[in-house]
Amino acid sequence: MGETPPARQQLLSGPQQRGCGAGTPTPVFVHPTRPDMKSQISDAVKSAAVLVVLAAVAWGWQQVGKADTDAVDALLAIQHADWPGNRYAFRITNVVDGDTIDGDLTLGWGVTLTNQRVRCSDFDAWEKSKRRSSVAVTDAEVVRGKAATEFLTAFVKGKSFMLSPDTAGQDRDNYGRILGRVLLQDGDDVAPLADIMRRNGHVREETNARIKPTPDPLNR
Numbered sequence: 001m002g003e004t005p006p007a008r009q010q011l012l013s014g015p016q017q018r019g020c021g022a023g024t025p026t027p028v029f030v031h032p033t034r035p036d037m038k039s040q041i042s043d044a045v046k047s048a049a050v051l052v053v054l055a056a057v058a059w060g061w062q063q064v065g066k067a068d069t070d071a072v073d074a075l076l077a078i079q080h081a082d083w084p085g086n087r088y089a090f091r092i093t094n095v096v097d098g099d100t101i102d103g104d105l106t107l108g109w110g111v112t113l114t115n116q117r118v119r120c121s122d123f124d125a126w127e128k129s130k131r132r133s134s135v136a137v138t139d140a141e142v143v144r145g146k147a148a149t150e151f152l153t154a155f156v157k158g159k160s161f162m163l164s165p166d167t168a169g170q171d172r173d174n175y176g177r178i179l180g181r182v183l184l185q186d187g188d189d190v191a192p193l194a195d196i197m198r199r200n201g202h203v204r205e206e207t208n209a210r211i212k213p214t215p216d217p218l219n220r
Contacts, residue, residue, distance in 0.1 A: 086164065086165065087162040087163065087164050087183065088105055088106055088107055088108070088162060088163050088164075089105075089106040089160075089161075089162055089163075090103050090104070090105055090106075090118070090161045090162055090163040090182065091103050091104045091106075091161070092156045092161055093115070095149060095152045095153040095156060096117070096149075097125060097127070097128045097145060097148070097149045097152075098125025098126065098128070098145060098148025098149050098151075098152055098197065098202050099119065099120040099123060099124055099125040099148075099197075100117065100118070100119050100120070100177065101117075101118050101120070101152075101156075101182065102115060102116065102117050102118070103115075103116060103118065103161075104116065105118075105163060105178075116178055117176075117177045117178065118163060118177060118178045118179075118180055118182065119173055119175075119177040119178065119179055119180075120180070120181065120182055120193060120194065121166040121167075121168070121170075121179040121180060121181055122181045122192065122194040123193075123194035123197055123198065123203045123204075124203065124204045125145060125148040125149075125152075125197065125202055125203060125204065126141045126142070126144040126145035126148060126202075126204055127141055127142065127145045128142060128145035128146045128148070128149050129142060129145070130142065144202070147202065148197065148202035151197075151200060151202055152197070152202070155196070159184060159185075159186075160184075160185045160186070161182055161183060161184055161185060161193070162182075162183040162185050162190070163178075163180045163181070163182055163183070164180055164181045164183060165179075165180055165181075166179035166180055166181065167181070181193075181194070182194075184196065
């Protein structure tokens with residue numbers, strides 16, 4: 001083979017180091033470029049700003065979604081509500097008569113009032129006996145009162161109910177019974193027990209002034 005041209009030798013051996021003798025190759029060390037500190041800080045600030053903006057956007061969409069959900073819930077509450085006020089799960093355990101019921105009242109937060117006697121405050125059924133000396137009860141009324149009790153006893157079996165406080169603001173009657181409005185619950189649909197008893201002919205229409213018909217939610 002012929003001699004390698006000088007230019008080729010220089011390319012293979014690298015640049016010559018001055019003062020080290022002619023023809024002695026000098027190793028070339030390439031140091032990694034160290035990024036500027038200001039550039040690092042600037043990039044970090046930009047990344048943090050982007051994360052803040054994305055978090056703010058996500059929070060905003062979450063609030064919009066929550067507002068929409070709350071609005072829908074409010075509309076459903078108006079559509080299905082048959083009276084204002086809170087509602088509590090009420091498990092009926094016994095029917096005393098056509099308008100008086102025993103049951104367990106769940107208030108939430110793990111609190112349940114067991115064996116509570118509730119007097120339906122939005123309707124009045126006939127008496128099933130003549131035991132109340134303060135009320136004049138006829139034999140015909142006793143017959144109708146027993147029929148109301150039998151109907152209600154059969155009707156409540158296997159069904160879910162809720163209880164709403166009395167709208168007149170009275171918690172209990174003179175006998176210590178809770179005053180409330182009983183509501184039949186079937187999924188998202190609700191129906192006042194008063195309306196059911198009335199449709200089946202078990203409500204006295206000649207009632208005292210405190211007891212008022214359940215308002216129609218669509219005609220408020």
